[in-house]
Amino acid sequence: MRRLGLGLIALALASGVQAKGWGPKANIVRSDGVVIGTARAMVTPGGLALKLKAKGLPPGEIGMHIHEAGRCEGPDFKSAGAHWNPGGKQHGRLNPAGEHAGDLGNIQVEADGSIKMDYLPDPAGNVPNALDADGASLVIHAQRDDEQTDPSGNSGARIACAVLAPPR
Numbered sequence: 001m002r003r004l005g006l007g008l009i010a011l012a013l014a015s016g017v018q019a020k021g022w023g024p025k026a027n028i029v030r031s032d033g034v035v036i037g038t039a040r041a042m043v044t045p046g047g048l049a050l051k052l053k054a055k056g057l058p059p060g061e062i063g064m065h066i067h068e069a070g071r072c073e074g075p076d077f078k079s080a081g082a083h084w085n086p087g088g089k090q091h092g093r094l095n096p097a098g099e100h101a102g103d104l105g106n107i108q109v110e111a112d113g114s115i116k117m118d119y120l121p122d123p124a125g126n127v128p129n130a131l132d133a134d135g136a137s138l139v140i141h142a143q144r145d146d147e148q149t150d151p152s153g154n155s156g157a158r159i160a161c162a163v164l165a166p167p168r
Contacts, residue, residue: 023131026162028054028140031075037115039138039162043131047101050119050138054160057109063145063155066102070135072161080137080161082151092147102136103153106145135165 021042028037037054048066067080083091084102093099109115143156 022051023165026138026164028052028138028160028162029072029074030056030160031077031158033074036160039164041131041136041138041164044120046120048119048131048136048164050117052107052118052138053116054140055112055114057113057115057140057160058142059109059111059113061106061108061144063141063143063153064104064107065100065139065141065145065152065155066104066164067137067139067161068102070131070137070163070165072137072163074161077137077139077158077161080139080158084136091150092145092153094146094148095150098148098150103145103147105147107140131164135163138162138164 022040023042025038025040027035028039030036036056037052040051042049066084067082068084069079069081071079073079083100085100087101089100090097091100092103093105107115107117138161139158140160141155141157142159143154145153145155147153
């Protein structure tokens, strides 16, 4: 996925990427139950576009993934299931047998623990829709994703989670 600003998302959408609109805002919840931000998803032909805004995360590079179940029960968020992986691949874009469709790589958290970002998938990617009947989960991990070790890139504990739902 490419990190793009809202203006570029609007430009990409205006130039031919058909989408169904942004889904409802989802709270990003830390493992202790505290709401630390919001996430929204939009289904596009290339995959999920995401808007994220959060605070209270560890500074630096940390892993982020789409998980298969739309559940975020703390404190460990195991209810979110495994990475969304409809193709039965290994983990990470650096893995010769990878990557999971839910592998988003790493995000850069600011020194103050905040993040505000937008993601737009490659319009030619033609990734299937992760937002099925129970939705999907956006899971933020404690450590950097090495983008090759199966099943989760050695990205550590699941420290925050948001349930993503399709547009209403």
